[in-house]
Amino acid sequence: MICQFFVMGSMTMIIPFLPLYLQELGVSGNDNISRWTGVIFGINFLSAFLFSPFWGKLADRHGRKLMVLRSGFGMAIVIILTGFATGPWSLLILRFLNGIISGFIPASIGLISITTPKKQVGQALGLLQASAVAGGIFGPLFGGFMADLIGFRMIFYVTGIAILFAALIVLFFVHEDFEKKDNEKPTTQRQDFRKIISNKPVFSLFVVLFIVQCALIGINPLLSIFVQELSPGQNVAFYAGLVMSVMGFANMSSSPILGRLSDRKGAEKVLLISLIFATLVTLPQAFVQDYWQLVGLRFLLGLSLGGLLPSINTLIRHVSPEGMESRTYGFSNSAMYLGTMIGPVAGGWLAGGFGIRSLFVVSTVLLCMNVAIVWWKVIPFVHIKRKNL
Template identity: 25%
Template sequence: MKSSPAWNNSLRLLSGGRFLSSAGLTGISPFIPYYLEEMNAGTPQEVLLWTGLSVSAPALSYALLTPVWGKIGDRWSRKWMVVRALVGLALSMMLMGFAQTPFQFFLFRLCQGAFGGISDASSAFVGSHAPADRRGSALGTLERASAAGLLAGPLLGSLCVHLWGSRPLLFLTAALTLAFALLAAWKLGDAQQSDRQVDSSQVSRPPALSAQTDGRGGIGHAFRSLLSHPMIGRLVLAGILFKLVDFATFTMFTPYVRELIPSDDAVLFVGLLLAMSSVGELLGSSWWGKRNDRRPPERNLKLAGLLCGVCVLAHAVPLGVAWLIVVRLLQGFAYSALLQTVMLQVLDSSSDRDRGVRIGATNSLLMAGQLIGPMLGVRIGGLWGLSSVYVVMGLVMLSALFLIPRSSAAAKKAAERLPLQSTKKG
């Protein structure tokens, strides 16, 4: 099945939305403490408290509401869920720009997680509209757009804050996102039926991934069907561990680099090393997506997880900045494969009637790793030292590989050999 010009245009629009969302979120996040100080949030301790609450607020509300939006998208329209997510993000950013107190800012950050969610909406759209043989590469393209936003957001955000301040940055991001939402409403192909004469997941889905649901269950049923699936349940658990490792190490990265480089240049090196990780994701996302269309995704997941785990462990080897630049680049390249491959398997295990709610439920479960990871990283670093965080988390990453099942093709061949072996024994 060849991709149509209409689908290519839709993919470009989705990629633009993912880029804007990612750049907008990462553009403001580093400057939240400064913004709160402008509001006279109180003592430095109170500023830190409100910063922590504001940073974690979107993840909490997102985890609670993303399955609800997925269910609505299954019943209504996945195009309008994309538009809704962009409008929700734009309005939340605008409200944050009008916030006068830390509590108001915190509430609007909750709204950001509750009413945004372009990642889920675009993934569900891809699952229902992408040609069967292009679904992996389409997800890779979206991940590449997100990685580009992660790279560009802090750079553009710092420039805007330096020139105009934090509030204009929020208003500018809101205006751009709202304009893109209007463009998506006008140009994004809905194609609930026209772009797919049959459910493409039924065309390409391996037998081992067949959905164990008729698509009519509620949100609770979506969670149960994911976790009870013999293959998808293990992949989702692996995804939670991947997220846990990522956020545990990210939380401790700045103090760890400062410990390695005790000088005024440490801040510059932190920015450089974080950027190298984003460059790795930018280079790897599309490559892994295309590879998932050609090779068994489970094998790709094991290969990427192995490389990522080794890179996390390599952080604990103090060989200098040049060493960390290479390690961060390779880690970003490998990490870009992990969550998109898990999501691809969820898409392939879903029917068109429950794809959105299962994607939402998956991302809700993955949020557990994002919420637990920072606390665990701080705890391990406090007990055994900062380098121990990377040793422990590297081992956790490698242990997660044991959760990844054999590829469906390999399992099928093994099953075909069993009768032959029993016959020979007989």
């Protein structure tokens, strides 16, 4: 939980001012900045999408702690180098490299979910998310303050050092009892994927996770531009960070409660209710006329987020094939990364062509699709599996 706090806090120090950092690197014009922001934010998740199943397979064979360490030390190096970017293209390349070795938080989720008794997975993941979100509250506020104080480049150095510190904590204080299986037959990723999705509703959960990331995360990199539109003036980085922090505070507050509730009442029920609530509070954001209206609606959205990712990860843990848990999480991480990649890229083009407000309308439509998938494709199969057990 301590490491999750440091990593998420460090990473979210970057997000609020990424469009502003591009301005410093010579990119001008709102449309051009929106497109570059979407591409640079998304390229990190393209490489993560491609490599996540590979890291998941290694985790099943060599241990989950090793994957956490690989990501921690690798990200620390690449993010420090990002502070030396000379233009948008060099920033793009460094973000791509960061995606290849990233995955500290997903690897931690896999480690905790697999080593926790199934009856307590929801509560454990809720607590883990609360610690990560606590970092997400601190990060944007501290990042916005530091950006105004010491400049954008220094934030990357601070971020890299903080992630290095988290990796050292894992190295010395996190222990895993892992028994390597020497008699396991070698398989291809395609064979693994086919076996995993043959367990229903695993593939449907992958789709739900993809849409959640695409609909909700695609807006985040462009929030600073929207804040600038609603509240023109100084300290835009700070106010953009505040918007993200209030959502994180709500997420942190609700995730432990909803995690325990999912263990008692069923993660599929918590997931459905959270999706419906997220849909209801996303659409009004397209029509806000004041900065504080946006803050209030983002807070309500944060409450629903506390029940989304923990519920999905809990369900994946319950329905994944035995002995292939890390590989299942590897593919689910790929679905998450794909959504996090496509969301900002598509969001950047939508914002450039139709304005930032159009993002909230499209997100509402996507969330409605998710509600239908959970109702028709997830809940019936989860109930059948629970009866069989």
